[in-house]
Amino acid sequence: MRVLDDAGQPLPGASVTVAQTRHAFSFGNIGFDFLPRAGGDPDHHAHEDVETFGGGTGRQLERLEHLEALWLDLYNTATLPFYWGRFEPERGRPDTARLRAAAQRFADRGVTVKGHPLVWHTVTAPWLLDLPVAEVEQAQRERIRRDVGDFAGLIDTWDAINEAVIMPVFDNGDNGITRMARELGRIPTVRLAFEEARRTNPGATLLINDFDLGSAYECLIEGVLEAGVQIDAIGLQTHMHQGYRGEDAVLAVVDRFARFGLPLHMTETTIVSGHLMPPEIEDLNDYQIDEWPSTPEGEERQADELVRHYRSLVSHPSVQAVNYWGLSDDGAWLGAPVGLVRADGTVKPSYTAVHDLIKGEWWMPPTTLVADAEGVVRFRGFAGEYEATARGGRTVVLSFPNPGPTRIDVRLPSSSGVDAASDLL
């Protein structure tokens, strides 16, 4: 960064304080817990019988306040739930206002918000059950247009479709979406999700997302791309209730999907801090136990594994996002101790360890630098946003969206006022 005065002359010896304010890399977690906090109706607990996938309900607001502070200190991207069966249990009465309030609350705190998912065969709207497939498709298309439209500008990243690999064949009880996918086929179902979302919000980042990390998902993606559907990022789930798979296995998967030349988002990450789910369980949902405690040994292991996981993923050029699935054990999916915070609100070693990475080792705190004879200060940090402040003078925002060396000229006299940075390259 070259420091200039208002006349454009370099300022040798100028003293500038640089501080990172945001990572370009998306470090995310679900924000399901905070719907009650988001204004609107804190006692909104309608349809408790409909399955959720994380996020406690009915918590006291003061406990949520504490959890929210921990959340905001670590993450920059929140995933909010748009499971159709919960979002619109009665046709025509969508939960839009409450979700908008929750999204807005995150946005106001500088957090990017993502919606999950627009099409899925689980937690489907019950009123689809009696409709013929053509009307299910019509309702699905309208739902996408409505919700993507209602949230445009606030939510511009969507899991357009979730788990399309098994969508037409998974035995999920009778429901409208499985029937639709079986009749249309996978690729037309994926196409309709992307088509409606893209038309409604052309600038949105639209993902295909799956837990299948093998040839089936590769084949589906090939077919979808061959059919001309534009995917913006590939979502890879990694719920590791049966144990951390290790850097090599995870990176091998990442490499296989990197072949498509698209950004990869690790959309659903979990590592338990208790005993592991037995390896013979095929569908994680089949393991339901009364209590799944977090243990001291498990917490040490989880912290270690999460650090290894983040290190390996952040090092891969195709990976642009790692989203964790639940901050607190309270309300965690399947009752598993996957949180970085215990159910009582105290932090586990994993919270501290991941925080030490994201906001420590990978983060540039306010650092005072002195310009050389050409007025240049050099610093090295993660892609993202920074603020530079002249001693006693103005502050400018510096944006480095991509990794790699960048040169920038900044007018930063030691005076008052705020200016925008002009990018040299």
Place this chain on the structure above:
Amino acid sequence: MRVLDDAGQPLPGASVTVAQTRHAFSFGNIGFDFLPRAGGDPDHHAHEDVETFGGGTGRQLERLEHLEALWLDLYNTATLPFYWGRFEPERGRPDTARLRAAAQRFADRGVTVKGHPLVWHTVTAPWLLDLPVAEVEQAQRERIRRDVGDFAGLIDTWDAINEAVIMPVFDNGDNGITRMARELGRIPTVRLAFEEARRTNPGATLLINDFDLGSAYECLIEGVLEAGVQIDAIGLQTHMHQGYRGEDAVLAVVDRFARFGLPLHMTETTIVSGHLMPPEIEDLNDYQIDEWPSTPEGEERQADELVRHYRSLVSHPSVQAVNYWGLSDDGAWLGAPVGLVRADGTVKPSYTAVHDLIKGEWWMPPTTLVADAEGVVRFRGFAGEYEATARGGRTVVLSFPNPGPTRIDVRLPSSSGVDAASDLL
């Protein structure tokens, strides 16, 4: 069938002998064993170091004669090997003459011949190894045109591509085809196989074939069809060295693939008559033992399971072919006792049991029928070809390619001469 005289008048009371001569359903087996018998060079055993997938080599011709008689008495479709690395180990010296002789010998005996496979990443031509991908693709395209062209009329059914699901990702050592598939992608690789074969022999029946029977293969097929590639039949392998999967499991798979509305060929069927391969083996090729004996209990089980397997498959409207993978244990793939004939040439219970089905319960032997007052004789049998012979008179060939009721007029006076049947419907 209405029996008419040469003037077209019904012949009430006419006596006609009807006999089935062929099943429309394809009951097949590999014919790899008989290459030495097919004329040409019986001592042709070049490149013994290259892997084979069934078929003994170097057998005495008299033993082959016995085996061939058993083969011809049971099956109507032979699969011949076109593994590129064996077929053309030196570039420009394909094994065409010997394969033509083998195919011709089958064809002369009324057997339909199928070629397997045109594109596969195993047993690839070694000389592809040093070529850049564009030249591998060029050589692959030329190979398809040459071989499909050389055998047109003799072989009009081809496995155009084998195991495309894992083709770009299976660790098979460095070879030209894996490299090509990785660079082109699965769908363009499938497309090139079908495109070249179709262009060369537009009337051919072209299959995609795989051992993957899950979502990956479904996704690939969806993508290939979506990309506009015309598949004539879907090939499903069922090597059951680890045990018969049972009617329900097999029919569930068949139903999943029947959804595409295409004929299904069970291309590679095996059931062992000895101990089962342990269930933890993932790649069948990884189980190599010195001796894998056929046992009396195993032979009874195999006979029972094969009958159940054939019954369930033949009952399914989408299944048009069941091809078994090896008649004799001598030279069987992986050394497994999958044959219907023991290595010493004696038949196992499975041979007798399957023969009792295909040429017994499902077969119409010469049967004398007497026409009613309208000159009509009624009979019920499997789709296929039949001969009808008037007493002391001519013989006509009756063709019933599809299941379902058919009415046919046949001029069958009790005189000499042969006439063609004219189909009423």
